[in-house]
Amino acid sequence: DAGVIQSPRHEVTEMGQEVTLRCKPISGHNSLFWYRQTMMRGLELLIYFNNNVPIDDSGMPEDRFSAKMPNASFSTLKIQPSEPRDSAVYFCASSLRAGGAGTQYFGPGTRLLVL
Amino acid sequence: DQQVKQNSPSLSVQEGRISILNCDYTNSMFDYFLWYKKYPAEGPTFLISISSIKDKNEDGRFTVFLNKSAKHLSLHIVPSQPGDSAVYFCAASTQGAQKLVFGQGTRLTINP
Numbered sequence: 001d002a003g004v005i006q007s008p009r010h011e012v013t014e015m016g017q018e019v020t021l022r023c024k025p026i027s028g029h030n031s032l033f034w035y036r037q038t039m040m041r042g043l044e045l046l047i048y049f050n051n052n053v054p055i056d057d058s059g060m061p062e063d064r065f066s067a068k069m070p071n072a073s074f075s076t077l078k079i080q081p082s083e084p085r086d087s088a089v090y091f092c093a094s095s096l097r098a099g100g101a102g103t104q105y106f107g108p109g110t111r112l113l114v115l
Numbered sequence: 116d117q118q119v120k121q122n123s124p125s126l127s128v129q130e131g132r133i134s135i136l137n138c139d140y141t142n143s144m145f146d147y148f149l150w151y152k153k154y155p156a157e158g159p160t161f162l163i164s165i166s167s168i169k170d171k172n173e174d175g176r177f178t179v180f181l182n183k184s185a186k187h188l189s190l191h192i193v194p195s196q197p198g199d200s201a202v203y204f205c206a207a208s209t210q211g212a213q214k215l216v217f218g219q220g221t222r223l224t225i226n227p
Contacts, residue, residue, distance in 0.1 A: 004158070041117070042218050042219035043206075043217035044217070045217075048213060050213075055213075056214060095213070104161070106158025108156060108157055108158050109156075109158055
């Protein structure tokens with residue numbers, strides 16, 4: 001069975017450009033999480049969804065970031081406009097809501113570099 | 116405001132010896148703790164967890180210890196193997212909650 005799929009795996013863009021990261025969760029999972037990994041802060045939760053509905057977006061750094069989940073098999077994280085400080089690895093994870101915190105399955109991540 | 120801290124960015128251990136990774140937390144509401152392991156170019160994978168009603172949980176070569184009074188947990192790997200070389204993240208949550216708070220990670224290198 002395929003795990004969490006993220007695209008693109010690498011993204012290089014220039015400051016001010018729009019960036020869209022994509023995620024396909026594991027089929028049947030009803031919770032989806034977006035994380036950002038940096039050297040200074042480690043893994044930070046940005047936002048998570050239950051049954052396609054955003055539950056907690058308190059980790060979203062600012063209005064330049066937005067996330068959507070139009071259906072159970074697809075989610076996007078958009079940064080507009082992008083800035084060099086957004087450079088990081090962005091992970092998507094999915095889980096069964098009833099499974100608790102320990103059953104999150106992570107995708108391979110998207111490495112974003114904003115020049 | 117780092118609620119979960121891993122103060123050692125890196126650790127180097129000889130193969131066959133014990134690896135001890137440490138983690139501290141500040142939020143006394145946390146009652147469920149996890150360790151994740153991450154290889155390069157891959158996402159983190161769940162390794163082991165412990166509930167605050169226990170002070171030790173063991174799974175093969177991996178043991179997690181929890182000291183609630185000190186708000187400290189540690190992961191012991193014994194014996195250490197080359198395949199254990201990875202970044203280890205400590206995470207905390209409250210029981211039944213979905214939100215995980217991660218530390219910064221510790222890069223473990225096992226030397227042959």
